[in-house]
Amino acid sequence: MKRSFIYVLLVGIMVAWGLNVTALKVLVEHFSPVALTALRILTAGLVVLLFLWGIGKLERVSWxxxxxIGLAALFSVVAHHFFLALGIARTTAVNAGLVLGLVPLVTALLAIVFLGQRPTLFRLLxxxxxxxxVVFVVASGDGGLGHLSIGDVYVFLAVLAQGISFIMIKKATVEARVMTGWMLVFGSLWLxxxxxxLEPSGLSSLKEGTLPLWLIFLASAVVATALGHMFYNQAVQHLGPAESAVFINLNPFFSLLGAHWLLGEPISWMQLAGFLFIVAGVMFGSGGMDDVIARFRRAKVAAGGRKVGMW
Structure with missing residues (x-):
C-alpha cells in the first residue's frame, strides 16, 4: 500500500470522524442517547467482525x-461512548468536536505516566x-468559565476514557482489528x-426514527465507527502510531466546519483561538515535533557523513 494512498485514507477518516460529531448531535436530539449509542456500537462491531470473517482474519481469542478485550471495552466503548452521548446532548457540536481534539494529547500524557515515555520539553509544552x-473553548459558552457546561465535562471524561483504553490496547497481545471488533460488541452489551x-423508555424511542435519521445512523455506525476504526488501525500498522496520530489534529477542524455548515452553529473567535491552541498542543504533545527534529538530525548526520567521505 502506497504511503500517498494511506495519507488520503487518513484524511478521509478524519473527515468521517469530524462529521460524526454533527451526526451524533442530530441523533441524540431524536433518540435516547445511551440506547442509541448501544445500538450504534453493536452495529459497528458486527460490521467489523463480518468484515474480518470475510477476509479470513477473524481469529479465535484465548481466555x-x-x-x-473486556477490560479495554469498559473504557474504550462503555465509558467513552456513554460520556460522549451524554455530553453531546448537553453541549454544542462545536465544543464537543474541539474538546475531542484532546484525545492524542491526553493519550500522550497517559503514556508518560503509565508507559514510562520520557516527558520531553515539546510534550510538556x-x-x-x-x-x-480547552479553557478558550469552554469560556466562550454562556456565562464563561463560571458557568462551565456539564456537557463539556462529560465530553472530556469521554476523552480521558479513550486515552486510558489506548494504553490498554498498546499493552494487549490481541491483533488490533480483531480487538476492535470484539470490544465494540462486548461494550455495546454493557451499554x-x-x-x-438509566432510560426505561430508551429502546422504545428507537421505534420513532424516520428514514433520514436511520440513514444518518448507518453512516455513523458503519462509516465512522466500524470502517473508520478498522482502517485507522491498518494505517497505524503501516506508518506507526506517531505519524498516524498527527492526522487526528484534523478531527476537530472538520467537526468545527460540520457543526457550522450543517447545524448552523456559530463559531466565535475564542473557539477558533482554542482550536489553534489545541492543534498546536497536539502537534507538540503527541510527539510530532520530536519526530520532525529527530529526522532532521538524522538527515544532518547523514549529510555530514557524506561530506567526510568526499574528503
Whole structure:
C-alpha cells in the first residue's frame, strides 16, 4: 500500500470522524442517547467482525486475551461512548468536536505516566497548550468559565476514557482489528444494560426514527465507527502510531466546519483561538515535533557523513 494512498485514507477518516460529531448531535436530539449509542456500537462491531470473517482474519481469542478485550471495552466503548452521548446532548457540536481534539494529547500524557515515555520539553509544552485551548473553548459558552457546561465535562471524561483504553490496547497481545471488533460488541452489551437502567423508555424511542435519521445512523455506525476504526488501525500498522496520530489534529477542524455548515452553529473567535491552541498542543504533545527534529538530525548526520567521505 502506497504511503500517498494511506495519507488520503487518513484524511478521509478524519473527515468521517469530524462529521460524526454533527451526526451524533442530530441523533441524540431524536433518540435516547445511551440506547442509541448501544445500538450504534453493536452495529459497528458486527460490521467489523463480518468484515474480518470475510477476509479470513477473524481469529479465535484465548481466555487471557478475552479479559484484555473486556477490560479495554469498559473504557474504550462503555465509558467513552456513554460520556460522549451524554455530553453531546448537553453541549454544542462545536465544543464537543474541539474538546475531542484532546484525545492524542491526553493519550500522550497517559503514556508518560503509565508507559514510562520520557516527558520531553515539546510534550510538556503540548500538554499546556492543549489544556489552555480547552479553557478558550469552554469560556466562550454562556456565562464563561463560571458557568462551565456539564456537557463539556462529560465530553472530556469521554476523552480521558479513550486515552486510558489506548494504553490498554498498546499493552494487549490481541491483533488490533480483531480487538476492535470484539470490544465494540462486548461494550455495546454493557451499554444496553445501562440503557435499561438509566432510560426505561430508551429502546422504545428507537421505534420513532424516520428514514433520514436511520440513514444518518448507518453512516455513523458503519462509516465512522466500524470502517473508520478498522482502517485507522491498518494505517497505524503501516506508518506507526506517531505519524498516524498527527492526522487526528484534523478531527476537530472538520467537526468545527460540520457543526457550522450543517447545524448552523456559530463559531466565535475564542473557539477558533482554542482550536489553534489545541492543534498546536497536539502537534507538540503527541510527539510530532520530536519526530520532525529527530529526522532532521538524522538527515544532518547523514549529510555530514557524506561530506567526510568526499574528503
Amino acid at each position: 487471557n486475551e478475552a479479559k484484555q 503540548g500538554i499546556a497548550l492543549g489544556f489552555f485551548g 444496553f444494560v445501562l440503557s435499561l437502567v
